[in-house]
Amino acid sequence: MNRTTLSLIAAGTALVAVTGFAALNAPGGDAAPAEAAAQRPVDRSSLLCPAPSASELAETVYTSFTPKAEDAAGKGEARLERAAKKLPSSEEDADDAKDDKKADDKKAEDKAAKPALEADAVGKPVTAKAAGADSPALIGSAQGALAPGWSVQQTTELPPGNGRGLLGLNCGAPDTDFWFPAASTAADRADYVHLSNPDATAAVVDIELFGPEGALESEVGEDITVPPHSSVPVLLSTLTDEPVDNVTAHVTARTGRIGAAVQVADQKLGADWLPASADPSGSVVLPGIPKDAESVRLVAFAPGDEDADLKISLAGATGSITPAGHESLHVKSGMTAAVDLGDVTKGEAGSLVLTPTDRSVPVVAALRVTRGKGAKQDVAFIPATAAVGERATSPDNRAKGSTLSLTAPGGQAKVRVTASDGSGGGTSVTETYTVRRGTTLEVAPKVPSGLKGTYALTVESLSGTVHAARTLELPTEGVPMFTVQTLPYDRGMVSVPEAKQDLSVLQK
CATH class of the missing domain: 2.60.290.11 (TM1070-like)
Incomplete structure (x- = not known):
């Protein structure tokens, strides 16, 4: 008997032993087949928020929220930590940076050690503010009762002028593949794709650009390294010599996982975030x-x-x-x-x-x-966005200027919409809406009674399939500044197989 055959036998024996151990130690006492997977609340969630702006005039609000849920009991916590800043590009730069910042090192270290935001209760938004160009990217995690459906939005106001705008973004979960239609490498656009790495090892990223004639030539869009626990902005126009108005950017993580979003600044039209499209689909x-x-x-x-x-x-x-x-x-x-x-x-x-x-x-x-x-x-x-599914949330809403859009493309749908307690006070309110097939229902949400601060909107599907988006308007000096965030399923639940004892595996 050769060595390969012996190895296969040993591997098979080990597999049986492991399987038998799992069956013997599974919950329950019956030797019945495993039941269908059950839905359980997730125990941990991760979110990534890119650096909000390079402008000294920027004012940003972060809003964290976890909706109440009957099946998410116990305690929990959620926090946003500051990501590491991009490293200097050479030893000379490093020496200069060291000299310039030596006096501020301890202060910066103390600030970086403190979470930018912490939350420990469900059903009520928690906010934090940042200002200026030094606001870093944030890496977030939630555990326990705060993990299922945890959402964070960053909302940045830039005053009227060049680069003006209301920039809103739902901080995203780490992934490996992102599509960004509606990006641009045109001269009047500055589109930065922000790549954030939540993990302890470096991620390697490729960026492909596609215009009306196909792939744009680029020799620098491959092998982009994103250091651990850091965020790197990449100006799309530097990846190609071709200025193109309408571009689709494809961002993939060759190793590791990342968060990705495109920050758009149009010289004429204003600024906002371009989130990734939903996964490719026929409709x-x-x-x-x-x-x-x-x-x-x-x-x-x-x-x-x-x-x-x-x-x-x-x-x-x-x-x-x-x-x-x-x-x-x-x-x-x-x-x-x-x-x-x-x-x-x-x-x-x-x-x-x-x-x-x-x-x-x-x-x-x-x-x-x-x-x-x-x-x-x-x-x-x-x-393009996925359906609300069981539940979706918009964390940052104000007393004025919030509008909810509900669309039922395939058939009549019914949803429950809850305006949460206010971040500074106020009692939640709930309303139910029916959306007819092939229509869009625009709703001015009922504001929580006694509202102080901001509130979150949670949409729950009761029947049918519905897609949703929230518009926030904050007009300033005659400029109708606004931002729109879609509300896809919050992925607060996960399928967990029901395992039971099966001693028959030891007899095979």
Whole structure:
């Protein structure tokens, strides 16, 4: 008998022993087959918040929130820690930096050692503030009762002027693959993709750019190292010599895992965050176009080997229509397609729904939405988003300026919407809404009684499938500054198989 055969026998024996041990030590006393997986609250959640702004005038609010849940008992905690700053690029830079910052080292170390935000209770938002260009990226974790459905939003205000805007972003979970339609390498745009690494080992990242003619040539978009517990911003226009208005950026982690989001600054239109699109799908929903949108641009990309032909529908207050002159969109494989829809909502809030005209081909998509005119405009981005599922949350809402959009593309849906206790006081309120098939219901949420500070909105599906988005408006000096965040499922539950004893494995 050769060595390979002996190794296989040993491996098989070890597997049986391990399996038998697991069966003997499983909960319960019956020797019945394992039951179907049950849904249980997650025990730990991780979120990554990129550096909010490079402007000294920036003012940022972080809002942390975990909704109440009957099956998430016990204690817990959530916190946001400051990520390490990007390392100097050379020894000379390091020496200069050391000399310049020597007097402030201890102060900086003490500040970095303290969490930027801590929370220990569910059902009530906790806020923290940051100002200026030195605000770092944050790495967050929640455990115990605060983990299921934990959400964090960062909201940054930049005053009117060049680079103005209300920049809102739901801090994202670490992953390995991200698609960003509606990015740009044009001269009037400064698009930075922020790469954040939550782990103790370095991550290696590749960034691919695709324009209307296909992949853009780039020799520096590969092997980007993101050090442990740090965040690195990459200006997309430095990755290629081609200035292109409509670009799809594909970010992948070759090793490790990262958080990724694109910060957009348009010289004419304003600034906001471009979140990643939902995973490629044959049908996509882009919810929450404001009723007073001055212009809407749709950008789509087909990452597979086949072209996609999509029907464009606008789900409004009374039903779905096909925008005149924009009935369909042809998306060539590996090429970015864009179409300007103008003021497609015509004074009525709506959501865009893309469905295949023939065979289903996976696509990613995003909208660029502008409000206002001339020098008094602002911009926001709405990516294709997954459905609310069991529950989704928007953490940062104010007494005025919050609007919730609910879309039911496939059939009638019913949802429960809870406005939480206020961060500084106030009692939560709950309302139930029915969304008719093919429509978008715009809701001005009922504000918690006695509200002080901010509050969170939690949407729970009671029946049907619904997609949601929240718009926050904070007009300043005549500029209709706004930001839109979609509300996909919060992934607060996980499937856990039910294991039981099975002594028969020891007899085989």
